Amino acid sequence: xxxxxxxxxxxxxxxxxxxxxxxxxxxxxxxxxxxxxxxxxxxxxxxxxxxxxxxxxxxxxxxxxxxxxxxxxxxxxxxxxxxxxxxxxxxxxxxxxxxxxxxxxxxxxxxxxxxxxxxxxxxxxxxxxxxxxxxxxxxxxxxxxxxxxxxxxxxxxxxx
Amino acid sequence: xxxxxxxxxxxxxxxxxxxxxxxxxxxxxxxxxxxxxxxxxxxxxxxxxxxxxxxxxxxxxxxxxxxxxxxxxxxxxxxxxxxxxxxxxxxxxxxxxxxxxxxxxxxxxxxxxxxxxxxxxxxxxxxxxxxxxxxxxxxxxxxxxxxxxxxxxxxxxxxx
DNA sequence: AGCAATTATATTGTGCACAATATTTTATCA
DNA sequence: TGATAAAATATTGTGCACAATATAATTGCT
Numbered sequence: 050x051x052x053x054x055x056x057x058x059x060x061x062x063x064x065x066x067x068x069x070x071x072x073x074x075x076x077x078x079x080x081x082x083x084x085x086x087x088x089x090x091x092x093x094x095x096x097x098x099x100x101x102x103x104x105x106x107x108x109x110x111x112x113x114x115x116x117x118x119x120x121x122x123x124x125x126x127x128x129x130x131x132x133x134x135x136x137x138x139x140x141x142x143x144x145x146x147x148x149x150x151x152x153x154x155x156x157x158x159x160x161x162x163x164x165x166x167x168x169x170x171x172x173x174x175x176x177x178x179x180x181x182x183x184x185x186x187x188x189x190x191x192x193x194x195x196x197x198x199x200x201x202x203x204x205x206x207x208x209x
Numbered sequence: 210x211x212x213x214x215x216x217x218x219x220x221x222x223x224x225x226x227x228x229x230x231x232x233x234x235x236x237x238x239x240x241x242x243x244x245x246x247x248x249x250x251x252x253x254x255x256x257x258x259x260x261x262x263x264x265x266x267x268x269x270x271x272x273x274x275x276x277x278x279x280x281x282x283x284x285x286x287x288x289x290x291x292x293x294x295x296x297x298x299x300x301x302x303x304x305x306x307x308x309x310x311x312x313x314x315x316x317x318x319x320x321x322x323x324x325x326x327x328x329x330x331x332x333x334x335x336x337x338x339x340x341x342x343x344x345x346x347x348x349x350x351x352x353x354x355x356x357x358x359x360x361x362x363x364x365x366x367x368x369x
Numbered sequence: 370a371g372c373a374a375t376t377a378t379a380t381t382g383t384g385c386a387c388a389a390t391a392t393t394t395t396a397t398c399a
Numbered sequence: 400t401g402a403t404a405a406a407a408t409a410t411t412g413t414g415c416a417c418a419a420t421a422t423a424a425t426t427g428c429t
Contacts, residue, residue, distance in 0.1 A: 065337035066330075068265045068285065072351045073243050073340070075358035077262070078287050080240040081416080082365045083233050088417090099385060102237070105228045119408065125228065127238050130408050132386055139384085156394045156407040170226075177225035180233070184361075185368055191232045194357070198235035201344075201354070205242045208345055241386080248387090259415060280377065290378050292416055299414085316377040316424050 086183040090176050094169060095143075099136060101173075102126055107146060108170050111162040118151075119158045145169060246343040250336050254329060255303075259296060261333075262286055267306060268330050271322040278311075279318050305329060 068074055084098050091101050106125050110117045117125075123133055137160060140146045145166035151157035181191055228234055244258050251261050266285050270277045277285075283293055297320060300306045305326035311317035341351055 066265065066334060067269060068262065070355070071262075071265070071337070072344075072346075072355040072358070073247065073258075074262060074265075074286075075355045075362060076236070076240045076243055077258075079358045079362045079365075080236050081287060082362055083236055085417090086365070087233065097384065098233075098237075102228065102231075102234060105226065105231070105234075109227060120406095126234075127241060128385090129387070131388080131410080132384095134409055136385075150408095154395070154407085158408065174226060177231070184232075185364055186232075186361075194361070195230070195232040195235045197354070197357070198232070198239045201346075202235060202239045202242055204345055205239075205246070245387095257414065278377080279379095288415095289417070291380080291418080292414095294379055296415075310378095314377085314425070318378065 083184065087176075087180060090179055090183070094172055094176075096169075099126075099128075099132070100140060101176075103133075103136060103140065104145065104166065104169065104173070107160065107162045107166060108173075111167065116159045116161040119148075119160060122160060140166075243344065247336075247340060250339055250343070254332055254336075256329075259286075259288075259292070260300060261336075263293075263296060263300065264305065264326065264329065264333070267320065267322045267326060268333075271327065276319045276321040279308075279320060282320060300326075 064070060087098050087101070091098060094101070096104065103122060103126065106117065106122050119130060119133055119137065122137075123129055126133075137146065137148060141148055143165070144163055147161045147163050148158050149161075151159050181188065184191070186194075224230060247258050247261070251258060254261070256264065263282060263286065266277065266282050279290060279293055279297065282297075283289055286293075297306065297308060301308055303325070304323055307321045307323050308318050309321075311319050341348065344351070346354075
């Protein structure tokens with residue numbers, strides 16, 4: 050019935066092949082749980098979670114006087130144009146950002162923070178603090194977890 | 210222009226409101242990176258990542274002679290019928306599972322592992338090991354991370 | 370028995386993710 | 400110069416997630 054002997058090897062692999070033993074499921078479930086905690090906070094700003102991440106990038110860029118390309122936002126967030134193009138279109142329709150083709154290189158679209166987007170920054174300031182409270186974590190604990198996750202992310206991105 | 214004094218409090222909150230300081234972004238990015246590492250492995254089985262998770266539940270259930278309800282799969286994976294119904298339909302169309310209305314309670318749909326689904330189990334056995342290799346982690350490191358993530362998930366799910 | 374509330378699943382609609390491909394523009398080089 | 404390759408974004412199509420709602424069946428109450 051099976052290719053494996055019922056004993057040693059097969060059983061070990063079956064234990065690995067269990068939902069509760071998957072790192073990835075813990076990651077997947079926690080990510081959705083955390084996103085769910087954001088949702089009501091971001092709903093006050095009328096933003097989805099990925100839109101919020103884009104706005105974080107835009108607020109930072111604007112603070113440095115920059116107007117990043119679509120591809121630069123994508124590198125930052127690890128998202129491609131298939132995801133970003135419609136998302137940015139929605140943010141533009143709401144007047145939070147503007148998009149324009151670069152005159153020097155017509156292939157490039159640069160994204161700039163618009164007036165309403167800058168105003169939204171003020172209203173977003175309390176989100177991180179409120180979220181930590183939602184998560185029941187203090188800043189130190191969150192920082193530690195963030196660093197652990199980042200370290201693994203870096204390792205993954207550096208390897209083939 | 211702003212409600213905040215430009216100094217102390219505002220600046221502290223701005224630091225928190227930075228992409229690289231977000232726990233959530235690290236979680237979000239890592240989750241997608243890990244899922245990306247699964248993709249080629251699961252493509253060999255012609256499964257998406259959520260489909261693989263459902264199959265994990267089904268293989269476990271089948272090992273105990275159980276045919277779980279849609280709602281039980283949902284509780285396990287923290288997914289609702291809006292996600293599961295079409296996903297299960299696709300798995301059924303491929304002959305990996307069967308769905309039938311319970312005769313005792315016509316509201317309930319029970320899901321059972323089909324022949325092809327059981328056969329797929331054999332081919333899936335090496336996935337966890339190969340993934341750890343992909344991630345460059347050993348079992349101990351993965352186990353530690355899994356427990357950390359689970360602990361936080363449990364805390365979140367126990368709190369309001 | 371009969372009606373309201375509850376339960377289980379399905380449906381609809383929106384917004385990501387991501388692969389594959391298309392389009393337009395720029396760079397390269399024979 | 401003129402074909403060709405490369406680059407940047409957009410489009411299309413599939414499959415999740417999840418909110419809101421619908422449908423149908425069961426339970427509880429009077």
